Every structure is written in structure tokens, then in C-alpha cells.
Amino acid sequence: MNGRASPSNRATNSDLVLRSLSFGYIGLLIVLPIIAMVVRSLEGGLAALWADMTLPPAIYSLKLTISTALIMVAINVVTGTATAWVLVRYSFPGKNLMNALIDLPFAMPTIVTGIMLVAVYGPRSMIGGFFQRYGYEIMFNKPGIILALMFVTFPFVVRAVQPVLIEMDKDMEEAARTLGASSVTIFLRVVIPSLLPSILTGAALSFSRALGEFGSIIMVAGNIPFKTQVASVYIYGEIESYNPQGALGLSVVLLLFSFVTLMVINVLQYWSRRHEKN
Amino acid sequence: MKRTDIVKTLLLVLVTGWFLVLIMVPVFGIMQEAIKFGLANVLSSLMTPHARHAFLLTLWITVAAVVINSIFGIILAVVLVKQNFKGKLFIEGLLDLPFAVSPVVAGFMFIILFGPQGLIGSWFEGQGIKIIYALPGMIIATLFVTLPFVAREVMPVLRESGLEQEEAAYVLGASRWQAFWRVTLPSVKWGLIYGVTLTVARAIGEFGAVIVVSGNIINRTQTVPLHIHQEFTDFNYGGAYSAALLLAVISFTLLITLQTIYRRTDRV
Numbered sequence: 001m002n003g004r005a006s007p008s009n010r011a012t013n014s015d016l017v018l019r020s021l022s023f024g025y026i027g028l029l030i031v032l033p034i035i036a037m038v039v040r041s042l043e044g045g046l047a048a049l050w051a052d053m054t055l056p057p058a059i060y061s062l063k064l065t066i067s068t069a070l071i072m073v074a075i076n077v078v079t080g081t082a083t084a085w086v087l088v089r090y091s092f093p094g095k096n097l098m099n100a101l102i103d104l105p106f107a108m109p110t111i112v113t114g115i116m117l118v119a120v121y122g123p124r125s126m127i128g129g130f131f132q133r134y135g136y137e138i139m140f141n142k143p144g145i146i147l148a149l150m151f152v153t154f155p156f157v158v159r160a161v162q163p164v165l166i167e168m169d170k171d172m173e174e175a176a177r178t179l180g181a182s183s184v185t186i187f188l189r190v191v192i193p194s195l196l197p198s199i200l201t202g203a204a205l206s207f208s209r210a211l212g213e214f215g216s217i218i219m220v221a222g223n224i225p226f227k228t229q230v231a232s233v234y235i236y237g238e239i240e241s242y243n244p245q246g247a248l249g250l251s252v253v254l255l256l257f258s259f260v261t262l263m264v265i266n267v268l269q270y271w272s273r274r275h276e277k278n
Numbered sequence: 279m280k281r282t283d284i285v286k287t288l289l290l291v292l293v294t295g296w297f298l299v300l301i302m303v304p305v306f307g308i309m310q311e312a313i314k315f316g317l318a319n320v321l322s323s324l325m326t327p328h329a330r331h332a333f334l335l336t337l338w339i340t341v342a343a344v345v346i347n348s349i350f351g352i353i354l355a356v357v358l359v360k361q362n363f364k365g366k367l368f369i370e371g372l373l374d375l376p377f378a379v380s381p382v383v384a385g386f387m388f389i390i391l392f393g394p395q396g397l398i399g400s401w402f403e404g405q406g407i408k409i410i411y412a413l414p415g416m417i418i419a420t421l422f423v424t425l426p427f428v429a430r431e432v433m434p435v436l437r438e439s440g441l442e443q444e445e446a447a448y449v450l451g452a453s454r455w456q457a458f459w460r461v462t463l464p465s466v467k468w469g470l471i472y473g474v475t476l477t478v479a480r481a482i483g484e485f486g487a488v489i490v491v492s493g494n495i496i497n498r499t500q501t502v503p504l505h506i507h508q509e510f511t512d513f514n515y516g517g518a519y520s521a522a523l524l525l526a527v528i529s530f531t532l533l534i535t536l537q538t539i540y541r542r543t544d545r546v
Contacts, residue, residue, distance in 0.1 A: 011361065011363075014454055015357075015361055018353050018356060018357050018361075019357050019361060019363065021350070021353050022350070022353055022354045022357045022358075022369070023369070025350045025353075025354070026354075026369060026372055026373065029418070029421060029422050029425060030372050030373075030375055030376070030422070030425070031372065032391055032397075032398075033384075033387035033388055033390070033391045033422075034387060036387060036390045036391040036396065036397055037383075037386070037387045037390050037391075040390050079293070079296055079300075082289060082292070082293050083293050083296075083297065085289070085293075086289060086290055086293040086294075090286065090289075090290055092290060092294075094294075098294065098297060100533070100534075100537045101297075101301065101302070101533075102297075103533060103536070103537075104301055104305070104530070104533060105301065106479075107479050107529040107530065107532055107533040107536075108483070108526065108529050109482065109483025109484075109485065109503055109525050109529060110483065110485050110486070110503075111483070111485045111503040111506050111507055111522070111525075112308070112483070112503075112506070112522045112525050112526050112529070113304070115308060115506065115510065115518060115519065115522040116304035116305060116307055116308045116522070116526075117304055117307075118510075119304070119307040119308050119310070119311045119519065120303055120304050120307035125307070150300060151300060151301065151304065154300060154301060183282060183285070208377075208378050211380065212378075212379060212380025212381065212382070212383065212486075213380075214380065214381055214382050214485065214486035215381075215485035215486055215503065218507075219507070219510070231380075232380050232381075232382045232383070232486065233382075235380075235382050235383065235386065236382050236486075236489075236490065239382075239386060239389070239490060244386070244389070244390075247386060251382075251383045251386050251387075254379075254380050254383050255379065255383055258375065258378040258379045258380070258383075259375075259378075261378060262371065262374060262375065262378045266371070
């Protein structure tokens with residue numbers, strides 16, 4: 001056999017060139033920036049970094065980010081699974097259109113999402129004005145943050161669960177039904193366990209996205225410390241007010257979260273692939 | 279049987295209702311705002327010098343991101359699929375990182391590295407080249423957030439197409455270069471188009487990473503999303519809604535393109 005025909009076993013010169021280009025590109029755009037940030041954050045010492053991280057507005061923004069993300073995940077897990085179920089198991093007019101539009105939040109620029117939500121729920125709008133009259137603010141308030149997060153992450157759970165549901169054998173459900181199980185029992189004991197890895201994958205992806213979300217939140221929530229300032233907005237505020245040192249603490253925390261969620265997602269995907277095989 | 283029908287109908291109504299309120303109502307909301315503003319006003323606010331500058335800037339940055347990330351995306355896909363080396367899984371993991379990192383944190387990392395005091399930025403500053411608060415930095419930030427798309431879409435196609443066709447080309451006397459242009463590239467065509475469409479969608483809409491590295495200078499470093507934000511903070515709501523509507527229409531068109539490719543290539 002020609003030596004060039006099996007490039008995967010022995011690296012030729014052009015293989016090495018391509019490999020160096022890949023490493024160089026990933027190195028310049030991903031690895032070096034991370035190293036630069038970690039080095040810069042450690043320059044002032046760990047004590048100073050810890051002090052930046054634990055400033056009251058920083059702590060508040062991190063807590064707000066995590067709590068709103070968790071509320072969003074709880075809602076999206078239920079609505080996303082239900083949406084996937086309806087799209088796979090039922091047939092109804094407009095189903096194909098709805099299936100196509102599920103990905104709309106991924107295609108929409110985050111700033112446009114923010115503007116849209118302000119147009120509908122802002123104080124000048126019909127719905128927002130209605131709530132305002134009863135002394136209830138949606139925008140520039142926590143519900144606005146959760147609403148924005150629900151919009152931008154909506155496709156994750158649906159798109160994670162859908163393919164698994166399509167592949168899922170109805171045999172087990174039929175068997176359970178023949179054995180006298182009720183619909184509720186079948187759903188809880190047969191369907192949910194098989195969907196669990198994909199639901200969790202969707203939840204982890206949504207959570208990861210929510211921790212870093214910026215564009216839509218700055219539009220709907222503004223930048224009010226101790227009220228609507230989430231972590232990414234806090235970091236942006238510190239950079240804008242020429243205090244990059246103050247932004248380092250939370251940036252490192254968010255970066256750490258990114259690494260952890262990425263690993264969790266990889267483990268979950270491995271798990272769900274094994275689940276599918278069994 | 280009757281009871282399951284009721285449950286079915288109820289679930290269907292709840293799910294479609296939820297989808298309409300959460301996703302579609304905001305889309306109609308922005309249309310309504312633009313109609314209220316008036317078509318003539320929408321058009322004239324899109325033709326202001328600020329708006330035109332922003333659209334041109336976004337166009338150039340998007341073109342740069344598509345060209346550079348297509349080249350490196352294909353190289354990355356070829357290396358990760360066709361070569362075996364230590365640390366391959368680690369590189370694959372790194373490749374997904376831009377999806378997990380907050381855009382603001384990404385922009386901040388680039389300020390630290392490429393800023394006037396940064397490791398690389400200080401050298402360029404010495405040569406009189408500005409990266410941060412200028413176009414190069416905005417392109418770098420956009421490259422980062424769109425880096426995985428082409429590589430991730432080409433990889434599975436490349437894996438499926440296998441090596442046989444290329445080997446046949448070699449046996450027939452083709453050079454590496456010929457084999458790449460005539461065999462490899464056509465076989466990954468749809469994966470590449472799909473990845474490029476995702477790259478365009480993200481590049482025209484990127485806000486967080488770009489606003490941090492650009493310094494948000496009116497008429498100089500404001501892309502369309504930054505221009506929308508500026509109009510909104512200046513209480514020029516009509517201008518903000520007009521530009522946002524145009525971006526929404528472009529995004530919607532890209533989404534339809536993606537769905538069409540999806541059906542064409544019969545993935546799912």
C-alpha cells in the first residue's frame with residue numbers, strides 16, 4: 001500500500017503542519033487567554049483575589065445569578081420535556097412549523113431578545129403596564145431576568161430529549177400497560193427513567209448558558225446593584241468603570257463554573273449514549 | 279380511553295400555549311413596535327450614518343469570522359478526525375469551551391492578553407498597532423465565540439465519509455492537495471455550509487464579548503447589536519426597534535436556511 005494512503009498511523013510532514021496550525025489556533029484563542037487571566041488574577045495574591053470575590057455586591061450578584069438560573073432550569077425541565085413529548089408523540093396542525101421555530105432563541109441575537117421582552121413586558125407595554133398598575137414590575141426586576149433566561153435556553157431541554165424520545169421503544173410502555181400499570185405509573189416508572197440522562201444534559205446546558213448570559217439580561221434587568229445585577233453584568237460594570245482588578249474575582253469564578261459544567265455535560269452525554277445502547 | 283384524550287388535549291393546549299407566550303409573543307411585540315413607529319421612520323432610522331456604519335462594521339467582522347474560522351475549522355476537523363495523537367480528547371474538550379464561557383469573561387480575557395499592557399498586546403502597541411478598542415480585537419472576540427461551529431459540524435460528516443474515497447484518489451495518482459479539493463471538501467460541503475450559517479448567525483448577533491473589547495465607541499467600534507443598545511440607552515426607542523427588527527429578520531432567514539439544510543442532509 002502507498003505510504004500516503006494511511007495518514008492516520010504515521011504522521012507525514014503535512015499532517016504535522018496541520019496539527020501545529022490546530023494547536024496554534026486553539027492555543028492563541030483559547031488557552032493563552034485563559035492562562036493570561038489566571039496569571040493576572042494571581043498577581044495580587046490569593047488574599048486580594050478572595051477579597052474581590054467576597055465583596056458584598058459581588059456575592060449578591062453571584063447568588064442572584066445562580067438562584068435565577070436554578071429557577072429557570074426547574075421550569076425549563078418541565079416545559080421542555082413536555083414540549084418534546086408533544087412534538088414526538090402527538091400529531092397536530094402546525095407541528096412542523098412549531099418544531100422549526102423551537103430553535104428561534106438560538107438564532108436570535110441576545111440584544112434583540114432583550115428588546116423584544118422589553119417591548120412586550122416593559123412599563124410602556126400593554127402587559128407590563130397592566131402589572132405596573134398593580135404595583136408589580138416584571139422588567140428591571142427578577143421575573144424579567146428569569147423570563148430572559150427561559151427564552152434564551154428554551155431549546156436545550158427540548159432538543160436533548162427529542163431524539164431519545166424518537167428512538168425510544170414503545171414496547172416497554174406496552175408491556176407495563178398489559179401488566180396493569182396506570183398511565184401515571186408508566187410515565188413515572190418507565191418513561192422518565194429512560195429520559196433522565198437527556199433531561200439532565202439539557203438542564204446542564206441551560207444552566208451553563210444562564211450563568212454567562214449577558215445581552216438579554218442587561219436589557220431587561222438593567223444594572224441595579226443588590227437588585228438586578230447578575231454576575232456577568234457586575235463584571236462588565238467593573239471593566240467599564242476602569243476597575244478591571246475588581247472584575248477578576250468573579251471572572252475566575254465564572255470560568256471555573258464553565259470548566260465544571262463542561263465536564264458534567266461530557267459525563268452526562270457519555271451516560272446517555274450508554275443508556276441508548278442498552 | 280376518554281380520560282387519556284382529555285389529558286392529551288390539555289397537554290397539547292398547555293404546551294403550544296406556553297410556546298406561543300414565551301417565544302412568539304415577544305417576536306410579535308417587536309413587530310408591533312416597529313409598525314407603531316412607521317415604515318418610513320424605520321427605513322430612515324436604518325439609513326442614519328451611525329446605523330450604516332454599524333451595519334458595515336458587522337458585515338466586515340462577520341466576513342472575517344466566516345473566512346478564518348472556516349479555514350481553521352476544517353483544519354481542526356481533519357486533524358481531530360483523521361489523526362491520532364496524545365491529548366486529542368483534551369483538544370476536543372477545549373474546542374467546546376467557547377460555548378461554556380460567558381461572553382463578558384471572554385472579552386475580558388482578550389483585554390488582559392491583547393490590551394496595551396497585555397502579554398501580546400504590549401508588543402503590538404510598540405509597533406503602533408492597536409488590537410483592543412479597535413477592529414482586530416472585535417474580530418478576535420468574534421472568532422472566539424464562533425470557533426467551534428465549523429469544526430463541530432464538519433467533524434461528524436468527515437467521520438462518516440471515511441478514508442476509502444481519498445485512498446482511491448491517492449491510488450489513482452492524485453496529490454494530497456488534489457484529493458483535498460476534489461474529494462474531501464465536496465464530501466463535507468453540507469457540514470461546512472451548516473457550520474458557516476451558524477457562524478454568521480452568532481457573529482452578527484454577538485454582543486457581550488464585542489462590547490467589552492471594542493470600548494463601545496460611537497461611529498468607530500459599534501456593531502449593530504452595540505448600536506441597538508446605544509439607541510436604547512439614549513431613549514431613541516424607534517431606532518433601537520428598527521435595527522433590532524432587521525437583525526431579527528436576518529436571524530429568522532438564517533434559521534430557515536438551517537432547517538432547509540437539515541432536511542436536505544437528512545440528519546435529525
